[in-house]
Amino acid sequence: MHFCPSCTNLLLVECGAGQGGESCLVCQTCPYMYPISRPFVARTVLKRKEVDDVLGGDKAWANVDSIETQCPKCRHQRAYFMQIQLRSADEPMTIFYRCCNPECKYNWKEN
CATH class of the missing domain: 2.20.25.10 (N-terminal domain of TfIIb)
Incomplete structure (x- = not known):
């Protein structure tokens, strides 16, 4: 997930939105656009929360x-x-x- 640097909303992938028909990350609330020039993959392994004992x-x-x-x-x-x-x-x-x-x-x- 990527977030807009100006309004912190979630960026969506839009195909053909950039100059020359390239895909872009687009903000739905402000005019921010980030062109995607090459494929990128980011993986974050989330740390699982410890299960709390309900009974104490x-x-x-x-x-x-x-x-x-x-x-x-x-x-x-x-x-x-x-x-x-x-x-x-x-x-x-x-x-x-x-x-x-x-x-x-x-x-x-x-x-």
């Missing part, structure tokens, strides 16, 4: 209460729970669970 990671589960419920993965009878407001205020809170079994630690949410 292990620290968020440090001081939460537990409840008697069955883990769907290991069938352990106790799980930690946390309520988080994910949607608008008129929607109910979402309840997230984490298995109390230290070997499992499976996370799930209430349907």
